[in-house]
Amino acid sequence: MTYHIFDAFMQFGFMRRSLVACLALSVSLTPLGVFLILRRMSLIGDALSHAVLPGVAIGYLCAGMSLFAMGLGGFIAGLLVAMSSSWISKATKLHEDSTFAGLYLGSLALGVTLVSLRSSGVDLLHLLFGSLLAVSNDSLIFIGVIASITVIMLAVFYRAIVFESFNASFFQARSKRFPTLVHAMFMALVVMNLVAGFQILGTLMTVGLMMLPAIAARCWTNHLPSTLVIAACVGAMSSFLGLAWSWYQSIPAGPAIVLTATILFLLSIFFGREKGIMPIYNKSSETLTN
Template sequence: MTYHVIDAFIQFGFMRRSLVACLALSLSLTPLGVFLLLRRMSLIGDALSHAVLPGVAIGYLCAGMSLLAMGLGGFVAGLLVAMSSSWISNATRLHEDSTFAGLYLGSLALGVTLVSLRSSGVDLLHLLFGSLLAVDNQSLLFIGVIATITILVLAFFYRAIVFESFNAAFFQARSKRFPTLVHAMFMALVVMNLVAGFQILGTLMTVGLMMLPAITARCWTNHLPSTMAIAAITGMVSSFIGLTWSWYQSVPAGPAIVLTATICFLLSIAFGKEKGIFPIYRKQQH
């Protein structure tokens, strides 16, 4: 039975590459999702996933199916939207989610328009919405580099990111420039990982692997390191089960992984030790 489950990964190289890519993304995406959750910015990841579309499309129009060009274009577009949103909210006193909404909707419309400029844009759509066959050695190296950079930066600036996530106002009062740099660096990491995930999951599905394991973990513990560990494990398990489901049931890989993560999320909402419905109900009964 076990051999039958892993048979596809043993026989086919592209399945192994897809699994390794998803495992690497699980290690880098889920901690970012935990910090977004702590900052009450859960939907910002979704907005940024739409914001990278015009940059990816411009990279495709300029250089064809070049991973470097599309990745660089997506990173610049996403970072531009993130920084513009922060600047506009500070200048106008609008809440940041309001400015994000306006900018990402415009970016999404622009991206769809640019995609339609070439009749062969269907190939790009496979990348934007995920394709199990799209992960080659170059893509795997690209994802590995982004995941490694993310983990190292999070480890080096862990205390600053935690401080800025829990008490941004006090951090800002203590230092004028450093909190802004920490916030910009963190948003850059989010954009980088969304761009890294568009090959295997698509830009619209990558945010699912970022946020669902983080919310799942939050249902089980209030301890930050434990939350990050549970989130990473949930992401990796969801990736393995989702890819296996995708292969044997012929469903798209990205949605299969995100649906698996959604099932973990729903089970945690029901039975999670800290935030689950049934444990809270039992405590209230006692």
């Protein structure tokens, strides 16, 4: 049975490239998902994944299926929405999630409209859901560079990001400008990784690999470094099992990976040591018994 699971990866180069791309994204996307959870911004990743679509569409209209043009356009569009949302929330005293909701819905509609101006349905599906089993060497290098930059930046600014995530008000009081720069850098990393992910998972599926492993990891431990490691492992496991599932059952690869991550998330919800339903129920029963 084990041989059959690995068989597709051993025989076909495109399966190996897809797996490497997903593993690289698992290392960079999942830590960002953990920090988004700590900031109570879990749905912001979903909003930003839609917000990059107009920039991707403009890059597509200008240069066709150019990796660089669509990536640059998506990064600019996502960063513009993120920074505009932060500025509007401060200027109007609205919650940041409210401004994100308004901006990302408009961005999604604009992006779909722009793509439809010069595309077939196949092109639109490619942008929305990706083409994981058609990862090119250029895409693999692009994803590897983004993942490497993300890991290095998180390592260098780890303490600052942790401070800003747990107690932004205290951090802001101690330093006026640095917290703003840390927040902008963090959001830029989120946008960069979503742009990298859309190459293989599409704009609608990438956020699944970002958030589901992160939420699952939170069910197992309250220790932040352990949470980051578990999230990356869950992301890697979801990538491998999802790709194998898609190959042997002939289902789309991106949704298969996200569905696998959802199954691991549900198992964590029920059996997670710290926040799982069953351990909490057992502890409550022991307390009542004693």
